[in-house]
Amino acid sequence: MNAREQAERICARLRDAGYQALFNGGCVRDIILGREPSDYDVSTDARPERVQQLFPGSIPVGAQFGVVIVVKDGVQVEVATFRSDIGSADGRHPVRVEFSNSPDEDVRRRDFTINGLLMDPRDGNVLDFVGGQADIKARIVRAIGEPELRFVEDKLRMLRAVRFAARFDYSIEPRTFAAIRKLASQIEQVSKERVRDELSRMLTEGAARRAFELLDETGLLREVLPEVARMKGVQQPAQFHPEGDVWTHTLLMIEKLPAGAPRTLAWGVLLHDVGKPPTFRAPAGPSDRIRFDDHVEVGVRITEEICRRLRFSNEDTEQIVSLVANHMRFKDVPNMRDSTRKRFARLPHFEQHLELHRLDCLSSHGSLSSYDFVRGFLAETPPEAVHPARLVTGEDLKNMGFQPGPQFKEILSAVEDAQLEGKIASRTEALDFVRLQFSGKSV
16 A cells, blocks of 8 residues: 555545545645655544544654554554644744644645645545645745744744755745745754754755755855855865855755765765865965865864764764765875775765765866776776675784784784785785784784
8 A cells, every 4th residue: 555545545534434634735735746745644623532543553643733643554644633823832833732623724824835735635626725726836935824923933944945945946935035034043943953854855855056045045054054154255276176166166066966865975065175164275376276275174073063063863974074084085096005995995885975076076177087997996896805805813813922902903904905905815825924024023
């Protein structure tokens, strides 16, 4: 059973019990746009406790707000009771919720007209109380009712307005846009996790450049990512970056991110040059050029700070930081020792490093020579040569008379280098290598 079939089954069960039941929100918008909805939501006048009775095993994730998750065969559908929200306690949750029997009243508490549509799944009839169909036709993101009130109720809606406008290539209605600019500084009241997730969606839905241009135009960028906002106007040496400043270069790169790009790659692309603004140094004379000494190291520190601030997982943080830390190494790959090159190619998710480098080149000087070199190296080198089985262990070293300690790491690393260089290929050769290179050094 797919999500739509599950949602239709839920609606039929609710109607049979004497209740109203309609598709609502984004799934209706996507159906009108001819897109396949990623999920389906249902609205009803049945109270949460009644929904739970009708669907045993359902999950009351927000029963106080009228929200119940119905699960069958692993497919989840959110069922929400018609309601009106009274006030805003924290810029996200209402002070009080009043359940309603009116779909019209329920829709008017929602965020944007394009998300305020209802549909009867039996005949596809659309209920439109807020002009959402006209705004879809006009390609407009418009807040329902008074824009400032909608954003005060949930500050994250400001970021969502930007994301929807970018995703669908819509404009933001002027009064809605003005309200975002006025209230932009209040985005700090939203939890960092929610901000992170909304920004991640912007970066991975296939319209990242437009999203970040709108973040900048609305004033939200300097509030959520001031380090990225500082890229604007930071010039670069024309011989390497004919496209212009760091901001322009970054926009060109994120513009090339396809829908569905890995989240860590997208953030690595966005932040790879975040160390340039604080390390900018103007030419010292006619024969000098703009320089960004230590921008990678500085960028790593800034990236770590951003990832901590936005509550990224340790795993995601490690990968994003690694992308920033290693993005300049590709220029040296043709001259690396075999062992160094193979260790480089063993970085976790190396395909993301390679893709970042490709986007970096295409968005600046245009040369893919190092990229092509690495692709050729990977094609010609068997995986077992990049990730060879270990020939010597710490236990072997103890049996040879070496004492555990820092020297173990030195010896094992030297053995692996020789292995990666093709100088040794068997356990016997590895043990002989240790005796030859480290004889007289055991303690």
